[in-house]
Amino acid sequence: MNVLIVHAHPEKRSFTTAMKNTAQQTFKKLGYEVEVSDLYEMKFNPVASADDFGDFEQTEYLNYALEQRNALKSNTLSPDIAIEIEKVKRADLVIFNFPLYWTSVPAILKGWIDRVFVSGLFYGGKRFYNHGGMVGKKAMLCFSLGGRDHMFGDNSIHGPIEQYLSSIQRGSLAYVGFEVLPSFIAYHVPYITNEDRQNILVNLEQHLQNLDHLNPLEFSHLENFDEKMNPKN
Amino acid sequence: MNVLIVHAHPEKRSFTTAMKNTAQQTFKKLGYEVEVSDLYEMKFNPVASADDFGDFEQTEYLNYALEQRNALKSNTLSPDIAIEIEKVKRADLVIFNFPLYWTSVPAILKGWIDRVFVSGLFYGGKRFYNHGGMVGKKAMLCFSLGGRDHMFGDNSIHGPIEQYLSSIQRGSLAYVGFEVLPSFIAYHVPYITNEDRQNILVNLEQHLQNLDHLNPLEFSHLENFDEKMNPKN
Numbered sequence: 001m002n003v004l005i006v007h008a009h010p011e012k013r014s015f016t017t018a019m020k021n022t023a024q025q026t027f028k029k030l031g032y033e034v035e036v037s038d039l040y041e042m043k044f045n046p047v048a049s050a051d052d053f054g055d056f057e058q059t060e061y062l063n064y065a066l067e068q069r070n071a072l073k074s075n076t077l078s079p080d081i082a083i084e085i086e087k088v089k090r091a092d093l094v095i096f097n098f099p100l101y102w103t104s105v106p107a108i109l110k111g112w113i114d115r116v117f118v119s120g121l122f123y124g125g126k127r128f129y130n131h132g133g134m135v136g137k138k139a140m141l142c143f144s145l146g147g148r149d150h151m152f153g154d155n156s157i158h159g160p161i162e163q164y165l166s167s168i169q170r171g172s173l174a175y176v177g178f179e180v181l182p183s184f185i186a187y188h189v190p191y192i193t194n195e196d197r198q199n200i201l202v203n204l205e206q207h208l209q210n211l212d213h214l215n216p217l218e219f220s221h222l223e224n225f226d227e228k229m230n231p232k233n
Numbered sequence: 234m235n236v237l238i239v240h241a242h243p244e245k246r247s248f249t250t251a252m253k254n255t256a257q258q259t260f261k262k263l264g265y266e267v268e269v270s271d272l273y274e275m276k277f278n279p280v281a282s283a284d285d286f287g288d289f290e291q292t293e294y295l296n297y298a299l300e301q302r303n304a305l306k307s308n309t310l311s312p313d314i315a316i317e318i319e320k321v322k323r324a325d326l327v328i329f330n331f332p333l334y335w336t337s338v339p340a341i342l343k344g345w346i347d348r349v350f351v352s353g354l355f356y357g358g359k360r361f362y363n364h365g366g367m368v369g370k371k372a373m374l375c376f377s378l379g380g381r382d383h384m385f386g387d388n389s390i391h392g393p394i395e396q397y398l399s400s401i402q403r404g405s406l407a408y409v410g411f412e413v414l415p416s417f418i419a420y421h422v423p424y425i426t427n428e429d430r431q432n433i434l435v436n437l438e439q440h441l442q443n444l445d446h447l448n449p450l451e452f453s454h455l456e457n458f459d460e461k462m463n464p465k466n
Contacts, residue, residue, distance in 0.1 A: 010282045011295040046279055046340040049243045062244040063423070065379075101347050103404025104337065107279035111340030129390075146298075150463060157362075157453050157462045164404050166396040171336025190296070220390050229390045230383060 001032040004091035008039045008098045008109040015189050015197055016144045020097045022201045023142060026208045035087050039108045045080065046111020052078045069120035077118070084116045093138045093211070094178070096168070100145040103164035113172050122176040130221050132177025138216070139178035141168065142204070144186040161185070174219040181214050234265040237324035241272045241331040241342040248422050248430055249377045253330045255434045256375060259441045268320050272341045278313065279344020285311045302353035310351070317349045326371045326444070327411070329401070333378040336397035346405050355409040363454050365410025371449070372411035374401065375437070377419040394418070407452040414447050 005023055009016040020036070027034045037044070050056050053067045054076035071077040077085070088094060098105050105113075117123070122133045152161040162169075165183065173180050184207045186200045226232055240253040253269070260267045270277070283289050286300045287309035304310040310318070321327060331338050338346075350356070355366045385394040395402075398416065406413050417440045419433045459465055 010297065013294055040280075040282070046344065047273075048334070048339060048341075049273070061246055064243065101281070102343075102350065102400065102408075104343065104400040106281060107340045107344030107347050108281075110335075110337065110343045111279065114334050114340050117335065148462070150461075155464055157455075157458050157464075159399075159403070159453075163396050164400045166392075167335065167337040167400060170392070171397050175335075220392075222390075225390050228383075229381070231388055231390075 001027075001030070001093065002091050003027045003032050003034045003093045003095065004087050005034065005036045005095045005097055006039065006109065006112060007036060008106045008112075010040050012041075014099070015186070015200075016097065016099045018197075018201060019142060019144065019184075019186065019204055022204050023095055023097060023208055026205045030209065035090070037084060037087060037112070039112060042080075044108055044112060046108045046114065048111065048114045052081060052115060054078065065119040068118040069124070072118055072120045078115075081115050081118070084112065085118065085121065088116065088134070088137075091137060093140070095140050095142055097142045098144075100143050100164075103158075105168060113168075117172065117176055126222065128175050128177070128222070129219055130177065130223075132175060135177035137178055138181055138211070139173045140181040140211070141165065141183040143183065144189040146190050147187060149185075149187045169217060170219055174217070179216040180219070181211060181216055184208075234260075234263070234326065235324050236260045236265050236267045236326045236328065237320050238267065238269045238328045238330055239272065239342065239345060240269060241339045241345075243273050245274075247332070248419070248433075249330065249332045251430075251434060252375060252377065252417075252419065252437055255437050256328055256330060256441055259438045263442065268323070270317060270320060270345070272345060275313075277341055277345060279341045279347065281344065281347045285314060285348060287311065298352040301351040302357070305351055305353045311348075314348050314351070317345065318351065318354065321349065321367070321370075324370060326373070328373050328375055330375045331377075333376050333397075336391075338401060346401075350405065350409055359455065361408050361410070361455070362452060363410065363456075365408060368410035370411055371414055371444070372406045373414040373444070374398065374416040376416065377422040379423050380420060382418075382420045402450060403452055407450070412449040413452070414444060414449055417441075 005020055007020040024034050024036060048064055050058060050062045053071040055071065055074060056067055096109065098109050127133055147158065151157050154160060169180050184204055224232055238253055238256055242249040257267050257269060281297055283291060283295050286304040288307060289300055329342065331342050360366055384390050387393060402413050417437055457465055
């Protein structure tokens, strides 16, 4: 089992970084191979642009998805993107570990998706959802936030947390074919005791040891839609 | 009426950029003052980090929201952030104009939110939603995407588009107090005729001329929740 942890936090001593370290150690104890993309440490560039394509003439009209397909074929993707793609290819499981920023991923992680999930490999034509390029791989979010758990859910002040995650879990991960496992969520982190934080790390270890028994989230199956993507019934 | 258009597209000749230009011209015809933050042209840095705070000692533990509040008080926010904050302060209406990337905003725009929506001004303590720092201002998304409109909505292949927008519309804009107007959405843009694209620009102009008659989206009101943010009934 190969695991890729994509980690995005600007402070190495943060609790979110401790979650990354716990995940890394837990997987190693299980005998898994673990790679980590520490996006802040790598100073990963999150901005999709024409510079991502070695062969692209700056005077040409930029169609980003089209150039992704061209550069993938001709092996001219920017090296920082190509390296991350190889890591994803090797992985059976990708963990996204981050602090929730504005109910979503930090920009540096959003840009990792924008640039690494290239057209022609991750998706393309009718290859998406259960026919996406990443079918057979699993993905999971692992994140911290300031809010308390009772602030999320039906009739709560912020509503269900799943709504905020849908652009990542459904619109990105499930779309390219990942089987999306239930998230590990660390609530209220800046305000709790160190003992409570330690307990979260213990729970995280248990969550990760138990991944095989978690039911993946359910999303659309292409078989239920016709050629024009209208529902069949 | 002062309008700020925050625009994020890597290609100046793109249809999304034409939407920005149409918005700019429409507002000018209406006699509004218009400022544009063209994030790609500005090479805006989307990565939240310790570098955002002039007085911050690199050996200190980074609590990003806390340092936002400190730097706001002491006027030591990074100049690129301070400039954007002043633009938002001047604006009665903020338009976010972008191509939908992975059912959300491009990373460069996510990072604009991560860095500009500073704690202590945009929100803080019990100042959020209808008590947020931006109460009295309006915001609206204006975006293009590749999918067709029938691919979104209940029982469709991708589900309601609102779910994907909630981290921006609810978790970011409404949270800091903006009145969020219904989005202008340009579907299927890469695949339609130039005539259809021109029609979209005409529709956009009408949408923008009609903003006063649009009903804002509904989100939580703090008055319906108790001190611990549990629902009162």
